[in-house]
Amino acid sequence: MEAWLGLMSGTSMDGIDAVLVSFRDRTVQIHASRCLSYPDDLRQRLINASQNQASPDEIGELNTLTGQLFAQAALRAISDSGLNPNTIRAIGSHGQTIRHQPAGSAPFSFQIGNPAIITETTGITTVGDFRSRDMAAGGQGAPLVPAFHKAFFGSESENRCILNLGGIANITWLPARGQGPVTGFDTGPANALMDAWCLDQTGRPYDADGHWAVEGRVDPELLEDMLSDAYFQRTPPKSTGKEKFNLGWVKTMIARHPDLKPEDIQRTLLELTALTIARQMPETGVDTVYACGGGTRNPELMRALGQALAPARLAVTSELGLDPQWVEPVAFAWLAKQAIEGKPGNLPEVTGANGPRILGAIYPA
Ligand SMILES: Nc1ncnc2c1ncn2[C@@H]1O[C@H](COP(=O)(O)OP(=O)(O)O)[C@@H](O)[C@H]1O
Ligand SMILES: [Mg+2]
Numbered sequence: 001m002e003a004w005l006g007l008m009s010g011t012s013m014d015g016i017d018a019v020l021v022s023f024r025d026r027t028v029q030i031h032a033s034r035c036l037s038y039p040d041d042l043r044q045r046l047i048n049a050s051q052n053q054a055s056p057d058e059i060g061e062l063n064t065l066t067g068q069l070f071a072q073a074a075l076r077a078i079s080d081s082g083l084n085p086n087t088i089r090a091i092g093s094h095g096q097t098i099r100h101q102p103a104g105s106a107p108f109s110f111q112i113g114n115p116a117i118i119t120e121t122t123g124i125t126t127v128g129d130f131r132s133r134d135m136a137a138g139g140q141g142a143p144l145v146p147a148f149h150k151a152f153f154g155s156e157s158e159n160r161c162i163l164n165l166g167g168i169a170n171i172t173w174l175p176a177r178g179q180g181p182v183t184g185f186d187t188g189p190a191n192a193l194m195d196a197w198c199l200d201q202t203g204r205p206y207d208a209d210g211h212w213a214v215e216g217r218v219d220p221e222l223l224e225d226m227l228s229d230a231y232f233q234r235t236p237p238k239s240t241g242k243e244k245f246n247l248g249w250v251k252t253m254i255a256r257h258p259d260l261k262p263e264d265i266q267r268t269l270l271e272l273t274a275l276t277i278a279r280q281m282p283e284t285g286v287d288t289v290y291a292c293g294g295g296t297r298n299p300e301l302m303r304a305l306g307q308a309l310a311p312a313r314l315a316v317t318s319e320l321g322l323d324p325q326w327v328e329p330v331a332f333a334w335l336a337k338q339a340i341e342g343k344p345g346n347l348p349e350v351t352g353a354n355g356p357r358i359l360g361a362i363y364p365a
Contacts, residue, residue: 003031003083005124006333007070007093009113011167011242012191012294013038013046014205017329018073020081020088023337026152032081033326036073042066049098050242059098059112066096067114071121078122091126092336092360093118094328100241102140108132109141119363127336127360134346139353142239146172146184146350147338148331153320154178158287162317164328165295167192168240169277172350175285184350185236187280188229189245190295193269196247201262210300213270216263226253226272232280237352270301278308286312292324335359 001022009016015037022029038046042065048054049062070093078085095111102109115128131141149162149172162172169190173183191206198207207213231240254265273295281289289312295301296316306314316324338345344356 001087003081003088004333004337005074005077005088005091006329006331006336007073007091007118008329008332009038009094009096010293010328011097012195013043013050013096013167014294016070016073017326018077019326019329019333020077020083021330021333023334028152028322028330030323030326030330031083032077033323033329034073034077034080035325036069036076038069042069046096046098051246052099054098062098063112063114064117066112067117068121070095070113071118074118074122074124085122085124088124090336090340091118091122091124092130092332092334092339093126093128094130094332095128097241099243100142100239101243102135102142102239107135109135115361115363119365123365125340125365126363127339128363129361130332130335130345130359133357133359134351134353137353137355137357139346139348139351140237140239141351143170143172143184143186143350144335144346144359145170145328145331146182147345147347148334149184150174150182150347151334152322153290153317159285161281161286161289161312162327163277163289163291165190165291165293165301166328167195167242168245169273169295170239171277171281173282173286181349182347183236184347185280186239188231188240188273188276189269190273190277190293191298192242192245193250194266194273197250197262197266197269200247201266207266207298210270210298212263213266214300216261216265216267218271219257219260219264219268222253222257222260222265222268223271223275225256226268227275232276237350270304273301274304274308277305281309281312288313288315290315290317290320292317292322292327294325296324
């Protein structure tokens with residue numbers, strides 16, 4: 001049996017998700033899974049770097065420190081699993097995005113977490129830097145998970161959407177029987193704005209279970225202002241990040257609405273996430289939306305989404321055999337497999353690249 005290890009940390013910068021898996025046909029067998037949280041000071045340094053507040057020295061150090069932590073997450077998953085490390089063909093490490101700028105004349109997407117350190121520490125071949133080849137081919141470099149969604153979650157009878165609720169939300173549209181093209185893009189914020197506002201106002205990194213948001217009420221005028229941001233109107237391919245949807249964005253929006261209570265703003269941000277996702281879904285034909293990512297653990301967000309998406313049904317990916325928390329890291333384990341086997345990892349129709357490309361840089365053991 002051949003195993004693959006996926007390492008992922010998204011825009012929320014909450015910690016490193018690590019999974020050790022085997023693939024058989026369209027099923028994923030999980031041998032171990034765990035999340036290694038970032039220490040508070042490292043998280044703060046990463047947030048600063050993502051806001052352009054880091055010197056080259058600082059970025060270099062962060063590249064090493066996160067590489068070491070990604071390696072630790074891998075070692076722990078391996079030891080949890082009890083598997084012989086020789087059975088692990090490769091590690092796929094997304095790294096930590098500190099800046100994603102897909103537009104303009106010099107587009108780039110910058111992930112840190114030095115893969116050489118992961119290879120050296122684990123003795124296992126590591127694949128990193130998945131996004132840059134797609135970008136070099138004219139693509140957004142994101143989202144990359146739709147190829148995995150297509151390979152594992154497509155259906156003969158049901159029109160499906162896979163919805164990832166990380167810091168940013170992305171959707172993958174999978175028409176039944178592969179009829180019609182698979183599409184996918186970032187819809188905008190999932191948790192990023194709620195997290196940023198919650199941290200700023202309460203000192204807590206996120207609004208656990210949406211308790212704070214439900215103390216407030218949706219303000220229709222603020223909501224309308226937020227919904228008019230051009231990003232939500234743009235046609236795909238498109239991708240975004242915390243360079244755009246951050247505390248500064250919230251503060252600009254609320255400046256025109258000075259009398260709102262902080263919890264009203266939180267509630268409105270929650271509604272914004274639900275509505276921007278629902279409005280960017282295909283207009284007809286979606287049977288079920290399968291959600292994954294940390295946002296699935298916020299029952300208030302799930303409730304608002306369920307309402308906004310109706311008549312489409314909202315479910316979680318557990319129904320498809322994969323725990324919502326592990327879909328993204330499993331996708332990077334699979335992308336490593338694609339790279340090692342010399343197969344493409346992007347969907348050009350999703351990223352806008354000039355064609356299918358083998359993604360990633362390989363650091364041999
Ligand atoms: N119990 C919870 N209540 C509300 N939000 C939660 C809860 N658990 C996780 N989250 C949200 O999920 C986020 C992490 O989700 P994750 O899928 O790891 O995102 P990313 O891919 O951006 O790292 C947290 O920042 C938080 O916003
Ligand atoms: Mg995360």
